[in-house]
Amino acid sequence: MTRKLLVTGFEPFGKDKINPSWEAVKGLPDSIDDCELVKLRLPVIFGEAAETVLRKAAEIRPEAILCVGQAGGRKAVTPEVVGINLRETSLPDNAGKSPQNEPVIVGGPAAYFSTVPVRGIVEAVKKEGISCALSYSAGVYVCNDLLYTLLHHYDGTTTRVGFIHVPYLPEQTDGKEAGMELERIVRALTIAAGVVSGECVQECER
Secondary structure (H helix, E strand, C coil): CCEEEEEEEECCCCCCCCCHHHHHHHCCCCEECCEEEEEEEECCCCCHHHHHHHHHHHHHCCCEEEEEEECCCCCCEEEECEEECCECCCCCCCCCCCCCCECCCCCCCCEEECCCCHHHHHHHHHHCCCCECCECCCCCCHHHHHHHHHHHHCCCCCCEEEEEEECCCHHHHCCCCCCCCHHHHHHHHHHHHHHHHHHHHHHHHC
16 A cells, blocks of 8 residues: 655745745655655635645545645744644734634643654755754744644544745745745755655554
């Protein structure tokens, strides 16, 4: 049976016409070794993004889920270490919702740690000369909402869950902010997917 890695990116939101997370996910290979990469575009909507992933995951039963989002202003590709149980934003999501001081999951723990090898991803990507660093805050917008919900859902299971933020593309910055070329983001995510896939193989062999 072919192993599956579900990789997701987001639609544009706010004033942006593109979202580098989905543009990069689209550019990933269809497979890495014997692992099929299933790509999924997500709405930037609290709750609905995670529900979209969970529906697809129930259908394909992936060994791991790697979500990707945009983080304007960051200079590096940044795997997230932790998701927190909080929704709070001044920027409405694409359904017009602006939650304030709400839990992602009522009664859930304060936080979950990522279950993909984030440090291994950083090391592998940096070896390719691409800026990459751990991030200890996925924010409190839809990206964090997605990460926390998936970690909560798969807590105690063998399904791995991780999230990576990527910088703006150069065409989004007008030279005023940090950006990264799409080709480098795609390469970084390809490496990350390979690390996650390899970890899944090791888990199966234990």
